Amino acid sequence: MQAAAEGVQGWAATKDGQKALETSDPDDLTGYFQDGLNSDHFDKLRNLVARLNPVKAISLGVMGNADLFVGVQGAFGYADDLHNFDETSAIFGGGGLIEGVDAAFEGSIAVGIWLEPTADIGGFYIGAEVDIDEGMGVTALACASHDDNDKFRDEEGVNLDFAKVVMIGFHVGLGDGVAADESYFFAGHITKYPSFQTGTAKHQVNLTTMHCGKQDARDNAQDSVTLVWRVDGGTQQYGYPIWNDIQMRGTPNSDIYQVPLGTVIKFDESFEIDLYVNGHMVKTHRWHDHDFKGPGDVQTKTFSNDDCSYDFGARLQF
Structure with a gap:
């Protein structure tokens, strides 16, 4: 823990560390995190965890910060394999449902201790806060x-035997954000649209769990799903997820053929979403502020054509 804290605090005080705390561009952040993880600030941490057989990779990034990335309420960062450092790596990003984790989790530079190699980072992860020494100003x-x-999670708490990663967050100057209970990560490349909105708006919604009623993929393949949205009649487009697409698994009748979205949309009067399945646009739906009865209300839309059917809702936060 001390080695991770020293690495984060030392790197955060550098010129690149300060830039990373101020930027909201995913491309720039990826470069800062990669350079930071490869700097001598993290030599001590790398040498220590390399002696631990279960540890396969380490990462540097942010977690639980909605001010920096609205819609990336889980985590964002760069990971390197310990035993093939700076040669085998992965980028990960994810959203989360905005409930369940202590407020101290918000706005942290995070060091990730991965129990799987970078080649396996991806798919849908469930996250839960774990207790550590709060006197050090960290959350995990x-x-x-x-x-x-x-x-992994039952009435008795969290069973770390099934954990794939533990992210340790250090509060070094990031603003407060929205806490996340469930996080999911995707390895790959950044999409052509930004996935977050800057500035303020009258209203904010988070997207709820997406269900598939009818899949489009042939021969039992997986549907690949992406969302693109615009707000208040504007032309600026935003994409979700940040990397690649959402890979659906199983069949429409199985419990895993649904994905908690969690991404956040800010708007004044209205927003509209295009749903793409396997690269083809299925449908566009628009939500208006007057559609919602008040904070907490969920308005669900069904996106369907002759080939597939998906539905998810928008929950008004304010």
């Missing part, structure tokens, strides 16, 4: 695969 989030959710 453990994540397991969706398939292990029942074994």
Whole structure:
């Protein structure tokens, strides 16, 4: 823990560290995190965790910060394999449902201790806060695969035997954000649209769990789903997820053929969303401020054509 804290504090005080705290551009941030993880500030941490057999990779990024990335309420960062450092790497990003984690989790530079190699980083992860020494000003989030959710979290708490990563957040100057309970990560490349909105607006919604009623993919393949949205009649487009697309798994009748979205949209009067499945636009739907009865109300839309059917809602936050 001390080695991670020293690395973060030392790097955050550098010129690049300060730039990373101020930027909201994913491309720039990826470069800052990569350079930071490869700097001598993290030599001590790398040498320590390399002695631990279960640890396969480490990462540097942010977690739980809605001011920096609205819609990236889980985590964002760069990971390197410990035993093939700076040669085998992954980029990850994710959104989360905005409930369940202590407010101290918000706005942190995060060091990730991965129990799987970077080649396996991806898919849908379930996250839960874990207790560590709060006197050090840190918070930790453990994540397991969706398939292990029942074994990872139960009435007695979190079973770290099923964790794929533990992210340790250090509060070094980031603003408060929106806490995340469930996080999911995707390895790959950044989409052509930004996935976050800057500035303020009269209203804010988060997107709820997306369900598939009818899949489009042939021969039992997986549907690949992406969202593009615009607000208040403007032409600026935003994309979700940040990397690649949402890879659906299973069949429409199985529990895993649904994905908690969690991404946040800010608007004054209205917003509209295009749903793409396997690269083809299925439908566009628009939500208006007067559609919502008040904070907490969910308005659900169905996106369907002759080939597929998906539905998800927007929950008004304010």
